[in-house]
Amino acid sequence: MASTDIVSAGKAQRNQGRSMSGKKRARTSWLERYSALLVAAMLIAAWQILVPLSGLSAFVLPTPLAIATRMINDAPLLVAHLYVTLFEVIVGFGMGVLVGVPLALSIFYSRPFERAIYPILVGLQTVPKVSLAPILVLYLGYGWAPKIVLAFLISFFPIVISTVVGLQSLDTNLVNLVRSMGANEWQTFFKLRLPAALPNIFGGFKVAISLAVIGAVIGEYVAAERGLGYLQLQANSLFDTTLNFATVVTISLLGVILYYIIDVVEARVSYKRDDAK
Amino acid sequence: MNTIQTTGAAVEISHLSKVYKTREDDDVVAIERIDLQFEPGTFVAVVGPSGCGKSTLLSMLAGLVSASTGKIAIDGDAISRPHPKIGVVFQSDLLLYWRTVLDNILLPIEIKRLDLSKFRTRAEELLEQVGLKGFGKKYPSELSGGMRQRVAICRALIQEPGLLLMDEPFGALDALTREQMIMDMQSMWLRVQNTVLFITHGIDEAVFLADRVLVMSPRPGRIDLDLKIDMPRPRQWSKVHEDKVYHGYVRQIRDIFEAKGVLVAH
Numbered sequence: 092m093a094s095t096d097i098v099s100a101g102k103a104q105r106n107q108g109r110s111m112s113g114k115k116r117a118r119t120s121w122l123e124r125y126s127a128l129l130v131a132a133m134l135i136a137a138w139q140i141l142v143p144l145s146g147l148s149a150f151v152l153p154t155p156l157a158i159a160t161r162m163i164n165d166a167p168l169l170v171a172h173l174y175v176t177l178f179e180v181i182v183g184f185g186m187g188v189l190v191g192v193p194l195a196l197s198i199f200y201s202r203p204f205e206r207a208i209y210p211i212l213v214g215l216q217t218v219p220k221v222s223l224a225p226i227l228v229l230y231l232g233y234g235w236a237p238k239i240v241l242a243f244l245i246s247f248f249p250i251v252i253s254t255v256v257g258l259q260s261l262d263t264n265l266v267n268l269v270r271s272m273g274a275n276e277w278q279t280f281f282k283l284r285l286p287a288a289l290p291n292i293f294g295g296f297k298v299a300i301s302l303a304v305i306g307a308v309i310g311e312y313v314a315a316e317r318g319l320g321y322l323q324l325q326a327n328s329l330f331d332t333t334l335n336f337a338t339v340v341t342i343s344l345l346g347v348i349l350y351y352i353i354d355v356v357e358a359r360v361s362y363k364r365d366d367a368k
Numbered sequence: 369m370n371t372i373q374t375t376g377a378a379v380e381i382s383h384l385s386k387v388y389k390t391r392e393d394d395d396v397v398a399i400e401r402i403d404l405q406f407e408p409g410t411f412v413a414v415v416g417p418s419g420c421g422k423s424t425l426l427s428m429l430a431g432l433v434s435a436s437t438g439k440i441a442i443d444g445d446a447i448s449r450p451h452p453k454i455g456v457v458f459q460s461d462l463l464l465y466w467r468t469v470l471d472n473i474l475l476p477i478e479i480k481r482l483d484l485s486k487f488r489t490r491a492e493e494l495l496e497q498v499g500l501k502g503f504g505k506k507y508p509s510e511l512s513g514g515m516r517q518r519v520a521i522c523r524a525l526i527q528e529p530g531l532l533l534m535d536e537p538f539g540a541l542d543a544l545t546r547e548q549m550i551m552d553m554q555s556m557w558l559r560v561q562n563t564v565l566f567i568t569h570g571i572d573e574a575v576f577l578a579d580r581v582l583v584m585s586p587r588p589g590r591i592d593l594d595l596k597i598d599m600p601r602p603r604q605w606s607k608v609h610e611d612k613v614y615h616g617y618v619r620q621i622r623d624i625f626e627a628k629g630v631l632v633a634h
Contacts, residue, residue: 264462271430271456271533272476273449282479286466362466 153333161337168322169341175318177345179235179307183242184300184349190243191250191299192292198251199258212251220245221309228314238310238318245306246299253298257291258284289361296353304346319345376409376563377453377530379429383438386424386589397588398424401438404582404591406563408530413566413578415621417630421589422567426535429565430456442531451531452480455524459536461516463508463523469495470504473523480527487526494522497556514545518552525560532564539569546573551605553577558602575617576608583621585628592624 122129135155142154149157162169197204198212220241227237261284269279311320319342326334386399398421406412414422427433429440431450442451455476463472473491477484495501498518508516517537524532537553538546550573557564557577568574574581575597583593599613608614625631 262462264458264460265464267427267430267432268456268458268462269475269479270432271450271454272479273452274479278479282475283464286464 150330150332153336157333158336158340161333162340165334165337169319169337172317172319172322172338173341173345176304176307176311176320176342179238179310179318180242180300180303180345180349182235183239183306184246184303186239186243187246187250187299187303188296191247191295192254195251195254195258198255209255212248216248216252220306224309224313227310233314233316237313238307238315241310242303242306246303249298249302250292250295253291253295254288257288257295260291261287286361289357293353293357293361296357297350300349300353301346304342304349308342375530376407376561377443378408379404379406379531379563379565380441380444381405381429381438382441384425384428384435384440385437386421386428386433387436399428400588400590402589402591406565406580408563409561410579411557411564411566411577412580412582413568413574414582414584415568415571415574416584416589417569417586417625420584420586422584423535424589425584426456426533426565426567429531430454430533452527453530455527455529455532457517457520457524457532457534457537459539461508461513461520463516463519465508467507468504469500469506469508469511469519472508472519473504473526475523476527482527491522491526494525495519497559498522498552512545514541514549517541517549521553521556525556528560528562530562532560532562534564534566536567536569538573547605550576554602571618571621575614575621576603576605581617581621583624585624585630592628593620595620 139155142152145152153161194208198209199205223244224237224241227240231237231240265283265287266279269283274282307318308320308323311318312324315321319338323335323338323342326332326338381402381404384399384402384404385397388396388398390396402425414425416422424433428435429442429447431447431454434448439446441447442453445451463469464475467475470488470491473494474484474487477487492501492504495504498521500515500518500522503511503515503519508519511519517540521537524534538549541549554577566574566577578597581593581595581597582591583595584590585592595617597617599608599611622631626633
């Protein structure tokens with residue numbers, strides 16, 4: 092029952108996309124549509140051209156082409172370390188979802204919980220999680236654990252807070268409406284509260300996944316034997332600036348791809364608010 | 369066009385009061401000892417200024433707010449929660465933006481776990497009756513305010529409610545759309561002939577639509593006038609404004625509001 096509701100919401104968005112884009116396409120030119128890509132391409136081209144002209148050595152600033160070549164040549168190395176970081180990010184983020192969403196539900200449904208836990212959570216959000224990295228290493232050693240915990244801690248807060256906000260921002264008249272139809276709380280949740288909160292929840296997921304990448308990499312900076320953060324430190328100690336940059340690009344790509352995966356899932360599952368036009 | 373047979377529900381309200389507590393722990397009497405009976409199939413309108421307790425009355429009939437004292441019975445069942453025979457239309461359409469028009473109309477059926485396939489045809493019929501044939505697969509965001517409110521009315525009518533509760537249903541619409549909706553409301557009701565409680569600020573729409581108009585005044589909310597509207601149906605919006613009988617009713621209601629200081633003459 093609940094799942095069909097969510098699936099049909101996904102279809103809704105796709106249909107909507109089809110009917111709306113007709114109008115949009117007429118107004119948005121090709122240039123406008125790809126303007127961000129175009130600007131990015133221009134910046135990279137400028138980098139490529141200006142580096143040799145500036146007289147900076149490749150040790151200081153390699154050209155984009157050199158970085159790309161290096162990424163292709165060292166692909167097996169980069170991918171091997173990428174898997175490590177990816178695993179930490181996925182597990183950390185997954186834990187963030189598994190703990191964050193139920194906690195958000197508890198905060199939403201239980202007044203004592205909201206009173207006692209929510210302010211503490213909001214307060215704890217001001218603690219820079221990154222600064223916990225050395226302590227986590229002290230407690231958990233050099234393995235997976237501190238990176239996963241850091242990715243979890245850093246992604247957990249936006250998930251909890253956006254989910255709570257999403258649930259709380261529902262129009263109470265809508266709740267009255269479904270109650271008047273005889274809905275119990277279970278039905279109210281799956282037919283109304285959850286689909287209405289999905290845009291917020293996914294907003295939280297998107298912030299969280301990007302932060303989880305940062306958490307995992309920072310964990311690797313502090314103490315690691317594998318992972319993209321570790322590879323970057325290695326490149327640093329060898330003065331291999333090109334590999335260093337290649338790693339940075341790989342980390343960025345990882346973040347971007349994970350973000351878009353969530354975006355795609357959202358498009359299938361949730362329907363954009365109509366006031367978001 | 370199909371006529372849908374619905375038997376109106378009988379409503380009995382006895383010694384009904386509602387007292388709210390404010391933050392400062394003061395008592396605010398929203399409704400004071402109301403006794404009312406609605407015959408099955410009557411269109412009852414309630415007019416009154418904001419804060420007169422008319423919406424509270426509707427919420428209590430919907431089973432969303434409990435009474436402080438007294439009781440409400442729908443077809444003899446004293447209500448303590450939303451009664452299965454009711455349908456509610458609120459001031460805003462409250463359509464779920466992630467559902468199609470058809471799925472919005474079928475929401476009460478889903479919630480009541482009834483057979484959806486049986487009601488799909490009825491939903492299409494209702495859409496046709498409100499002039500939205502073929503709009504079933506559209507999304508609320510593709511509809512105008514008036515169309516959305518029509519869909520909300522279809523949603524309330526899908527389960528053939530014996531008692532239709534309407535809380536200022538045309539209050540958020542522009543003047544022209546509102547006029548059209550008032551006229552369409554009459555045709556719709558003439559087909560269904562269920563019991564309706566129609567809450568409004570508009571004296572004109574109350575007199576035009578109702579068999580009986582209850583005039584309420586605030587603090588404490590009570591009924592100042594119980595007016596039977598004796599005009600043949602179908603009534604015509606353009607003609608009724610030249611009708612002396614109609615104007616007599618409107619005058620009576622205005623007199624009450626002027627006497628109570630709700631309307632002040634200059």
